[in-house]
Amino acid sequence: MRIAAAAYNMDFLDNWQAYEDKLTRWVSDAAGQGAELLVFPEYGAMELATLAGREAAADLEASLHAVSDRMADAAALHATLAARHKLHILAASAPVFDGGSRPVNRAMLFGPGGLIGHQDKQIMTRFEAETWDVVPGGPLRAFRIGDITLGILICFDAEFPALARALIEAGVDILAVPSCTDTLAGYWRVRVGAMARALEGQCVVIHAPTVLPCAWSPAVDENEGAAAIYGPPDLGFPETGIIALGPHNAPGWTLADIDPAAIARVREGGAVFNHARWPDSDARAKSGVEIVQTANTA
Numbered sequence: 001m002r003i004a005a006a007a008y009n010m011d012f013l014d015n016w017q018a019y020e021d022k023l024t025r026w027v028s029d030a031a032g033q034g035a036e037l038l039v040f041p042e043y044g045a046m047e048l049a050t051l052a053g054r055e056a057a058a059d060l061e062a063s064l065h066a067v068s069d070r071m072a073d074a075a076a077l078h079a080t081l082a083a084r085h086k087l088h089i090l091a092a093s094a095p096v097f098d099g100g101s102r103p104v105n106r107a108m109l110f111g112p113g114g115l116i117g118h119q120d121k122q123i124m125t126r127f128e129a130e131t132w133d134v135v136p137g138g139p140l141r142a143f144r145i146g147d148i149t150l151g152i153l154i155c156f157d158a159e160f161p162a163l164a165r166a167l168i169e170a171g172v173d174i175l176a177v178p179s180c181t182d183t184l185a186g187y188w189r190v191r192v193g194a195m196a197r198a199l200e201g202q203c204v205v206i207h208a209p210t211v212l213p214c215a216w217s218p219a220v221d222e223n224e225g226a227a228a229i230y231g232p233p234d235l236g237f238p239e240t241g242i243i244a245l246g247p248h249n250a251p252g253w254t255l256a257d258i259d260p261a262a263i264a265r266v267r268e269g270g271a272v273f274n275h276a277r278w279p280d281s282d283a284r285a286k287s288g289v290e291i292v293q294t295a296n297t298a
Contacts, residue, residue, distance in 0.1 A: 004253045006026065009211050019074075019077075039176045049067050075108060122163055123157055204230070204263060205229070227254035229245075
């Protein structure tokens with residue numbers, strides 16, 4: 001399977017047609033390079049707030065509602081493009097009011113037959129929880145796509161090993177990590193988390209970030225990142241664990257060909273067995289920790 005990770009720049013949109021044209025170009029570009037699974041970033045849908053005007057886009061609360069109100073139209077467009085090109089698209093995540101008083105951060109997955117399902121973010125950042133009041137949504141989900149099983153960890157979620165472990169124990173072999181980070185440190189936190197999850201689960205991780213400034217939004221005003229595809233530094237994968245890495249803060253696709261059999265091979269015959277020996281690590285951790293009091297040498 002050829003997979004594509006987007007380093008995606010958000011624009012101020014004059015009208016819906018501008019968004020439709022932009023998304024069509026992005027999907028057509030990836031499809032033209034043979035991509036079968038496209039991953040867009042976290043909060044990449046915030047550019048839809050500009051369709052409600054500059055004032056709404058510049059207001060934290062108004063922008064949440066402006067984007068959520070557009071998601072039915074955005075879903076229809078993604079479904080059309082997925083069907084047209086016969087591929088799968090993990091759409092850029094968006095704030096969605098789904099029956100509750102506060103929005104969740106949701107990424108929707110589309111295939112040639114339409115909407116497959118969605119994944120909501122599990123753990124909120126301080127900005128989401130304390131300033132924006134975006135809340136955790138539904139449970140983790142695993143999606144079967146042809147010969148692979150896909151799990152989705154939205155940005156901060158990728159920094160928590162237990163979430164990835166739950167997905168991998170459910171059969172996931174590829175993790176998508178859409179992200180939106182406003183500092184170099186934030187990007188590296190997600191990148192380190194993504195690479196660690198690839199190591200621990202002996203799986204492939206797709207990291208798709210937002211890039212470049214958006215002066216019209218206080219929520220996504222600064223964006224740092226580089227699109228990448230990571231694997232375990234072991235049998236059949238690069239020794240660095242980096243399968244593909246795009247340029248920093250440069251919009252575009254980063255692509256790689258992934259053989260699901262290669263993931264199975266490294267889990268069965270790699271130099272180490274991180275995936276297989278999780279139960280051993282659990283057992284050792286549960287046996288407790290001995291506290292050793294050192295002598296006072298002062």
